Amino acid sequence: MQAYTTLAATFARLGALEDASGILGWDTQTQMPDGASEARGEQLAVLKVLAHEILTDPRTGERLAAAEAEGELGEWERANLQEMRRAYAHAAAVPGDLVAAASKAATRCEMVWRDARRDSDFARLRPHLEEVLRLQRLVGEAKGTALGLDSYDALLDGYDPGMRRARIDPLFAELRAVLPDLVVAVRERQAAEAPPLPLPGPFPVGIQREIGLRLMRAVGFDFERGRLDVSLHPFCGGATDDVRITTRYDEASATGALMGVLHETGHALYEQGRPAAWRHQPVGQARGMSLHESQSLLVEMQACRSREFCTFLAPVLREAFGGEGPAWEARNLHRLYTRVEPGFIRVDADEVTYPAHILLRYRLETAMIAGDLAVADLPGAFNEGMKELLGLTVPDDRRGCLQDIHWPGGSFGYFPTYTLGAIAAAQLFAAATSRHPGIRPALAEGDFSQLRGWLRENVHARGSLLETDDLLTAATGRPLDTADFLNHLRRRYLGEA
Amino acid sequence: MQAYTTLAATFARLGALEDASGILGWDTQTQMPDGASEARGEQLAVLKVLAHEILTDPRTGERLAAAEAEGELGEWERANLQEMRRAYAHAAAVPGDLVAAASKAATRCEMVWRDARRDSDFARLRPHLEEVLRLQRLVGEAKGTALGLDSYDALLDGYDPGMRRARIDPLFAELRAVLPDLVVAVRERQAAEAPPLPLPGPFPVGIQREIGLRLMRAVGFDFERGRLDVSLHPFCGGATDDVRITTRYDEASATGALMGVLHETGHALYEQGRPAAWRHQPVGQARGMSLHESQSLLVEMQACRSREFCTFLAPVLREAFGGEGPAWEARNLHRLYTRVEPGFIRVDADEVTYPAHILLRYRLETAMIAGDLAVADLPGAFNEGMKELLGLTVPDDRRGCLQDIHWPGGSFGYFPTYTLGAIAAAQLFAAATSRHPGIRPALAEGDFSQLRGWLRENVHARGSLLETDDLLTAATGRPLDTADFLNHLRRRYLGEA
Incomplete structure (x- = not known):
């Protein structure tokens, strides 16, 4: 050899x-x-x-x-x-x-x-x-x-090695068929109740950082091989044995930095959990951007916006910020973290409306690469799509086709991995919690050990040994499909069993 | 071409x-x-x-x-x-x-x-x-x-491109002939007076850092193209247009971090002042380690431990640390910063005893490279040399031949550049102040502009265009010699005119 x-x-x-x-x-x-x-x-x-x-x-x-x-x-x-x-x-x-x-x-x-x-x-x-x-x-x-x-x-x-349009199109078609009505139903349901109470600030940056570090430790971030810092655009980067995530702080609201840190920690767990013996070789790298996003969304959306985790988080926040009253209760926190509202900005979107942003970008970038959509026609097509998919009239290109760095930076083919990741996250979390029913209750104690162990074994430590669908099949019993994702949304946002 | x-x-x-x-x-x-x-x-x-x-x-x-x-x-x-x-x-x-x-x-x-x-x-x-x-x-x-x-x-x-033993030996021989008696004379003179008053601490790190940043700005550090950070061993590093210096803080004494920052700022000025059009080419790099050290020692030893600069610095420190009384007066500060005392540790040495540390290391490393001194005999030879050159009995190897990283790190031939740099610093500073008599009085106002301008033109902006001795000749009228260095020591430490 x-x-x-x-x-x-x-x-x-x-x-x-x-x-x-x-x-x-x-x-x-x-x-x-x-x-x-x-x-x-x-x-x-x-x-x-x-x-x-x-x-x-x-x-x-x-x-x-x-x-x-x-x-x-x-x-x-x-x-x-x-x-x-x-x-x-x-x-x-x-x-x-x-x-x-x-x-x-x-x-x-x-x-x-x-x-x-x-x-x-x-x-x-x-x-x-x-x-x-x-x-x-x-x-x-x-x-x-x-x-x-x-x-x-x-x-x-x-x-996303191995991913193809032929694989994406039916998945996205299912979302297209279901999500618009689902958004309407969720919004009607949320409108029928009093809105959640906003957490009263200010939220000093030093305290936000301490909470972030504490939650990173709880999720399982290894600070011997990584750091948390500040940047304008949060990311997970760095190098082998040196995973560096960033966030940005807003004294008026702690939610962005908090959920951002948890999201990037999900990415970081993947990087820190890659197979040690292969960490300098291609097979020791993360499988692709869809699975990478599945890990961040699994931690942020599936685990940390759950009712259970809010039970753990509420007293942490209350103590740290000296909060008092009903706004700081777990139930209110969970309602804050699961509020659904169509908006212009992709990165601010909730998990129910987020796929619409991706469906639109996927449609536009496949057309641009095929030569069917000229750059000159991009703003019109973008705004038309926002109207169709989210019912919103884009007021200016800043809040329209100019909002993302991907296309100017030459990244075509990246956008679908966000929603493929959301789908995979739901499928993996469903499999993990079905195999280990103790995972959800443990989140209420801030204990991620069982969930982390399952992810280590079934995702992280496999590096690029398997193709994405093969990894999902090994971990969940079947290749990627939308069932668990749609079930998750219906359960969390419509209270369906 | x-x-x-x-x-x-x-x-x-x-x-x-x-x-x-x-x-x-x-x-x-x-x-x-x-x-x-x-x-x-x-x-x-x-x-x-x-x-x-x-x-x-x-x-x-x-x-x-x-x-x-x-x-x-x-x-x-x-x-x-x-x-x-x-x-x-x-x-x-x-x-x-x-x-x-x-x-x-x-x-x-x-x-x-x-x-x-x-x-x-x-x-x-x-x-x-x-x-x-x-x-x-x-x-x-x-x-x-x-x-x-x-x-x-x-x-x-x-x-140090172009430097040779044949050039160093006579310079070091002159120092060997003069310095031991000079140290004795300085110590007698200092012993005849009451010792300087120590500055009473503590010195909060945040305030030390603020003063460091302020002094860096005064000397001329460009923060658009550089940073100040913390490390265990202070250094000047980084990259083109991105010069990064470090220091370490001790709450019990502000002198180390302060003088350390000024020292590294001298290195940084050289890096930031390299000829812009040539900064990616070999000729656009600093000339060598001796000249590099001359720039740090010129700023720290020649300029910032001067009586004039202490006049500027005393009220800055007094205000920043809320100090009161005679310890905070310029005259006391100057006496503190020019205290002479033979010691075991090179990096803690004052400028009068420092050359002895280098003479010893130069003697030992030339012998090691020539095959005339075995590693096994190093501790004995080191301790013997300390006795001969500084009159000290080394108590253990930690404070003897184990103190420096250079030899374990494979750097043989580096040590002499420290003292060649000290000699060059005195020669350059003498030429600059002779050409511009306003330089010294300006230091009392914290104004380095004229000194900086002269260094820019005569040292920094020349990159590696000239050999070291040619650069010194162009800047000072003659190649490297010990006259200005010894004059500087006699003037500062013995009060000779």
Whole structure:
């Protein structure tokens, strides 16, 4: 297995480069002084180009073929080889100058986007986004040709290996058929009761941070191998054995930072729970963005917005902030955390209306990649979709098609993973709680150990050993479907048994 | 100039890799969770090996020869090419497996050293240090053969390009001849007066930090392109346009953090003042460690421990810490900051006794590299030297030959740059204040602008355009000599005119 061993060394080196980029990326968002952004851009670009050069070295292709012929590999080695092949195929498909051009265009477009969003000025973004789209379509074509996929599936495969439109379309069609009526029913039900009482602030940042750290510990975050910091846009990043999550604080409301920390902690558990012996190899990485999002949503939405967890959380918050009265009771907290209200902003959406935001973006980006929707027509199509799917009239592009960084940043094929993750989260949580009925009651004590143990074994420690549907089948008995997600929504929001 | 242009691109890439390592190095000391150290070690090793591979690529050598033959280059390009040649010669001289072995041995030895120092257990360190020395002697030989130098000069050249033992020996001999008597005279003089009053604490960390930031601004640190943080061992690091200095705080005394911040700010000014157009190229880097140390010591020792600066600083400290009485007066502060007392620990030494620590280490490390001193005999030789040079009996190896990280970390040839820097600092400060008599009085107002302007023009903005002695000649009228340093000591500590 000499070819395999050589490949393993090459991919360990690539992993270290990716780790270095991960720390630099974290630093960019949390520490870097403004004047360093140009130099930082060059550092990240050099690391990226070097990794691309190493990965697409013709010898990598030769060694892959040789290793595949060696045929004396164990289960993990075989899966590792398959992930190496996938990474190589994605990288080798795209000429180096296209990689560089697409990366540069995205960086430039992202910078313009920041101002364009602030000023709600789509016209300023348009030429830059057109260029980004043009190049991403070329990337999609190139990858599609190499992988035997259509362009969109080829891009999607870069975020969620093995995921295809043919798999997504029926799942999203089910949501499309059910959710609009479900939103109406939930809102009628919530309108029939007095609204939940807002928690009276202010909420000092230092206390919010202490609570965040305490909850991270409770969920199972390992501070020997990770940190919590502050950034404008919360994320989970960092490197191997060094998982760094961020949040942002608002003294007027503690909910955003609190739920944000729990969400990122779900991502972090996945990263910290990857199989230790394989953590520098492709097979030791998280399976894909859908499963990654399933872990954050499982912790935040399934576990921490549950009635049980609110029982644990209410006295924690009450004591920490010196609260008094009915607003601080578990029942009110749960009603606050499960309030449903259609809104313009995806990242602020509740779990019932969130899929509509994704269905719209998925529809628009598949059309853009297919060449059926021009950038010039994006605002109109976006606003039309918001009207159709959520009944909302978008007042300006800032609260419309300019709100997300994904397209300006060149990420086409990423959006569906949010809702696929929500579906997977429900399915995994249902399986876990069905296997271990003690999980839910334990949440009322702030005890995540059994849930965490199940996730470790059934998701985290598997790394990329199995394809997403195979992992779900092994963990839940069947591939991804919407049943548990819709049941969860009906149970939590309509009180159905 | 096609070969030159290609080289410039290669060295820009190397610069970006070094920058990435700089940020990761900063992160290791200031942010990284403990559990990440192994993975971080791998990241740094991969960046180092990649840089070595790029630098020693045979095409680099060919292009250097071609560029040197092109002969249509300007002054800066020619100097840049010379620095490229130097970097290539150093890297190409040492086989890759020796680089890796030396680096690994040093990493291992450093780790053992931390415990060995704590326990004052030289025997535990000995085999590891022997291995480090063995490999550094091989590195020195390999570089020496390639550069036409003896081993020690070849190692020294890696820290201070162009510096040689033949240049250092007479300078250090002058210090050896003068300083012991000078220390005695200073101590007699100080003993004849009542000792300075200690500043009564405690000194809250938050206030110390605020003062540090204020003084950094006064000296001229650009916070758009840098930061101040905390680490166990203070340093100046980071990357291009992103200079990061650190300090450590002690609530019982503010002097260490204060003077430490000013010292590192001197280093930072050099980094932030490098020639902008060349900041990604070898010629745009700082000239060498001696000049680098000259900048930190010029700010700390020459400028900020001066009588004038104490006039500015005294009311700042008094107000910030709510101090009252004679201890807080400028005259007392100046006496505190210029107290002379031989001690065991190099990093705690005053500027009069500091050179003795360096003379000793220089004597020992040249002997070790020459093969004339075995590691087994190091403690005895160290203690004998401390007795001879400072009249002190070393009580244990923790306060003797185990105190510094340099040798365990594989740095032989670094120590002399501390004292060469002190000599250069005095020479540069004398030239600056002679050219601009307003510099000293301005320090009493906390105004560094004129001093900074002179340093920018005469040192920082020259990058590596000139060799150290040529830079000093251009700035001060003559190459490095001890006259201004000894005059400075006599004037400050003996009151001679």
